[in-house]
Amino acid sequence: MKKTIHVSLFLAAVVCLSGLAHSAPVSKGIHVGNAGAFTGDAAAPCNEIFNSAQIAVDEWNARGGIQGVKIEHVMGDDAMDPAQGVNVAHKFVADDLMYGVVGPPMSHIAQATLKIYGSADLVTITTAASKPELTEQGYKHFFRVNARNDAHGWNSALFIKNYLKAKRVAVLNEKVAYCENMSKETLAGLEKLGITDIMQETIVGGAKDYSPVLTKVKAFKPDVLFFIATTAPDQAIGVRQAKELGIDAVFFGTEGARDKKDFIEASEGAAQGAYVYHFAPDIYSIPEAADYVRKYENQYGVLSGFGPPAYEAMNILLSAIDKAAQDGDISRKEVLQYVSQTHGYQGILGFPITFDPKGDLAGGATYFFQVEGQDFKPITVMTGQ
Amino acid sequence: MELYWQQLPQQLVNGLTLGGVYALIAIGYTMVYGILGMLNFAHGEVYMIGGFTGWWVLHLLTRNNEILMNAALVIALMLIIAMGVSGLVGIMAERLAYRPLRNAPRMNLLLSALGVSIFLQNLILTYQGAKVRTFHIASLIPESFRVFHIGSTVFSFMRTLVIAVTFLLMALLTILIKKTKVGKAMRATAQDIEAAAFMGVDVDRIVVLVFLIGSALGGAAGTLVGLLFTQVDYYVGFQAGLKGFTAAVLGGIGSIYGAMLGGILLGLTESLAVTFLPAAYKDVVAFVILITVLIVRPWGLVGERIPEKV
Numbered sequence: 041m042k043k044t045i046h047v048s049l050f051l052a053a054v055v056c057l058s059g060l061a062h063s064a065p066v067s068k069g070i071h072v073g074n075a076g077a078f079t080g081d082a083a084a085p086c087n088e089i090f091n092s093a094q095i096a097v098d099e100w101n102a103r104g105g106i107q108g109v110k111i112e113h114v115m116g117d118d119a120m121d122p123a124q125g126v127n128v129a130h131k132f133v134a135d136d137l138m139y140g141v142v143g144p145p146m147s148h149i150a151q152a153t154l155k156i157y158g159s160a161d162l163v164t165i166t167t168a169a170s171k172p173e174l175t176e177q178g179y180k181h182f183f184r185v186n187a188r189n190d191a192h193g194w195n196s197a198l199f200i201k202n203y204l205k206a207k208r209v210a211v212l213n214e215k216v217a218y219c220e221n222m223s224k225e226t227l228a229g230l231e232k233l234g235i236t237d238i239m240q241e242t243i244v245g246g247a248k249d250y251s252p253v254l255t256k257v258k259a260f261k262p263d264v265l266f267f268i269a270t271t272a273p274d275q276a277i278g279v280r281q282a283k284e285l286g287i288d289a290v291f292f293g294t295e296g297a298r299d300k301k302d303f304i305e306a307s308e309g310a311a312q313g314a315y316v317y318h319f320a321p322d323i324y325s326i327p328e329a330a331d332y333v334r335k336y337e338n339q340y341g342v343l344s345g346f347g348p349p350a351y352e353a354m355n356i357l358l359s360a361i362d363k364a365a366q367d368g369d370i371s372r373k374e375v376l377q378y379v380s381q382t383h384g385y386q387g388i389l390g391f392p393i394t395f396d397p398k399g400d401l402a403g404g405a406t407y408f409f410q411v412e413g414q415d416f417k418p419i420t421v422m423t424g425q
Numbered sequence: 426m427e428l429y430w431q432q433l434p435q436q437l438v439n440g441l442t443l444g445g446v447y448a449l450i451a452i453g454y455t456m457v458y459g460i461l462g463m464l465n466f467a468h469g470e471v472y473m474i475g476g477f478t479g480w481w482v483l484h485l486l487t488r489n490n491e492i493l494m495n496a497a498l499v500i501a502l503m504l505i506i507a508m509g510v511s512g513l514v515g516i517m518a519e520r521l522a523y524r525p526l527r528n529a530p531r532m533n534l535l536l537s538a539l540g541v542s543i544f545l546q547n548l549i550l551t552y553q554g555a556k557v558r559t560f561h562i563a564s565l566i567p568e569s570f571r572v573f574h575i576g577s578t579v580f581s582f583m584r585t586l587v588i589a590v591t592f593l594l595m596a597l598l599t600i601l602i603k604k605t606k607v608g609k610a611m612r613a614t615a616q617d618i619e620a621a622a623f624m625g626v627d628v629d630r631i632v633v634l635v636f637l638i639g640s641a642l643g644g645a646a647g648t649l650v651g652l653l654f655t656q657v658d659y660y661v662g663f664q665a666g667l668k669g670f671t672a673a674v675l676g677g678i679g680s681i682y683g684a685m686l687g688g689i690l691l692g693l694t695e696s697l698a699v700t701f702l703p704a705a706y707k708d709v710v711a712f713v714i715l716i717t718v719l720i721v722r723p724w725g726l727v728g729e730r731i732p733e734k735v
Contacts, residue, residue, distance in 0.1 A: 215705065242705040248654040248661065251439045252699035252707070259432045273557040273656055280655065284572060284581050285435070306655070308563040 063371035064136060066107045070370070072097065072357060073132040074113060075143035075153070075164070077120035085346040086145060089167055090115060092347035093142050095335050096354035107365050111358065112137075118144065122152035129156040138162065139364070139375045140357040142350055147171035154179055161372045163379050165357055167349035170319070175398040181376055183399040185349045185356070185389070187319060189218070191404025193225020195422035196292075196317055199408055200226075200264050201233045203420060204290055204315070208237040210262035212253065212269075212278070214245045219268045222294065226266065237262075245274055251281050258287045265289040272302035276311070279303075283310040295319060304411055311411045315419070320345040321390050321407050322418040329388035352387040359385075391423050429700055434578040436696040442584045442653065444692020445591030449646035450669025451676065451684035452598065453515075453639030459615040459679040460635050463531060466538040467518055468643055469666020470545035475511040475644025476657035477549060479503040480558045487561060496565045503648050504590070511644025514545070515636040524632075542662075549659040557658045560651045587649045594642060595685050601638075602681065611635065615679070643669075675715050677728020686727055690714075 074093055076086035097113045105111055114135070116128035125144055132138050133156060141157065144150045145168035157164050158179040165183045166174075172188045187195075200206050209230060213223035223240065230238060239260045241253050257265060265287065267278045275297035282291055291314040297303045298318045304311050323329050323343065332351050336343050360378035364370045380399070384392040394402040403424020409416035450472055457465045482503045486493050522537045562583070572581045602608035613621040614631045622628045650665070651657045668691065676687025691711055698710035718726060 241703060246658075246660070247664070248650070248656055249439075249443060252436060252696040253704040255432050255435045255439060255696075256699060256704070258435075259428050271557075273559070273658075276559070277654060277656060284579065286572070286574075286579050302557065302559075306559040308561060308655075 065369045066109050066365045069137045070109050070111045071137040073141035075116040075128050076145050078117040080119045082120055088347040089350040091340045092350040093354035096351050100358050106362050122149050125149035125153050129153040133160040139361050142353045161376050163376050165353040167353050175400050183395050185353045187404030190225050192406045193222050194229040195406035196226050197229025198422050204264050206263035208262045209264050210239045210257045211266045212241050212243050214269045215242050222268050254281050254285050258285050262289045266292045268294050270296050272297050272299035276303050276306040280307045280310040314411045316409050318407050323348050325418045326390040332388050436700050440693035440696035442587050444689035446646050447668050447672045447691050448685045448688025449642045451672035451688045453643040454670050454673040455684040456635045456639040463534040467541035469662035470542050471511045471514050471640045472643040472647040472665050473662030475507040475647025476651045478507040478510040479648030479651050480657055482506050492564045507644040507648040508641035512637045512641035515640025519636040557656050560655045583653045587653050677725025680728045683725050683727035
């Protein structure tokens, strides 16, 4: 009996503390976290993420911060190890002035820390974790500015129907999880869009010879050949052998094919006019991003593609904190609410950002490119509509 | 149904090219088995090294996407040097890894061959990396010359070349074995290595020759596939070795004509299977045929039914 009372008192204390601890006057300070693998094999892209978020923080501070208070950007290094990711999460959660986190960029670490951030109502906005299940577990604090893996299938179907105007489509996919899933989502999308003349076949990655299955494709006479293979060399063989067999369908490859050397150069002309999709935009072609790109390149050097979403994520987070701070004090719950209300946010990614109720980027975003000469020319971006 | 018939001629061309290559690889397996009774698992790697050698020759003879000499000469050099290097690798494997074990139990030889295979694969991985090498063949054949049509069937220059070279090499090998004294010695050694030695055949030389010829043909196959499919990497030997071995068993391991027939049949089976069934069943069909043949004729299609030697 005594024990039960102790336990319930303890629990009541915990509930009270966790309910009270996270509301504080703005003047005490504003911390934002950045969780990622800043050391180890993924250090380069993660530091690009941190530096890009830092540019956003610097811009806010240069404008006078939030309610006159300077924002402090805190790094939390998980070294790509889920155990350390959990430590980072505990550290951030324990910091009373921490109102939101950019990251973690990796799906497995995001998964390991979901519960910790979630139970503290601390907003996290990832810029790269694309595993669909992350937003299927009912957590309210988890958002992403990058598309889920499975958004690309529907967007590719839209591209095939609306941009390429295809009526007959051949889909070849490699027998690995990512490619099979991509194929499944695309086929479901095509069907939904009313395209029923579809041929689907499988290929083996690294087989070097796709002529028998491409001969079959040729007899089907499709308007578009969607070639879903993982690597650029396999895609190069696909486009080359399709041309050699005289298949005049539009060749449409996956993100793996966005490789100048191993796709365009390796196919020796066969890839001219071919299309590919990719999860990242060509940031240099977006006028709104010019200022960010200039700042990044002046301060940190070459930009690879992981930075822009982080700049966007930090700005979305700071905008929400700014709204929450209007009344003089901030709580994590308020920040969470404002982030979830993000609707049609116009940033530097080339399309308006809206979060759906799960925290996913509404419609996702898939970018399409066409091979022209020795380069990829940006064509369009599909966001689920 | 019409959909099937119209692809048939094209699938025959596809199958014949692939089958020719399988046959060249299978010959290497079968010749060694015929004489030593061992499966040379390193043969797939010899094929891969042939591919890399061909790539290097082409690479060294190309400047700014233009070849430095006549295209026919470049292709000939690629083939000859690849055959030479692969032949040398085969001989070295025999001398260093197989000859010391010739009188040891078969299992030791088999394991030694497996070791050579792993060694060669990792050697290439270390020195050439895991990246795929692309054969830049555009400068070898002028655009207008690259493909030609007969009816609705497309022949590429490279396919025609591969078919021609494979059949030429197989014809030369047949003549060597049937008409020359060395060929006679090879046949004698295959029949009974000890009796051949008693009759004055230099058995060691014949074994070396067999490894040289078998490996050189494997090397030629590597370069031909490189020219045809335009890529080589350190791992291509595994799949090719498996297919070559299957072809050799299908035809009757130990029989050179069996290897030729088995290779071509396997290539045709694969491309025809894709025509009539989902492509995923390609290998299923190939191996179902292999198993069926082995049940009905365990000695293979052409192989001889040899009573167990006592």
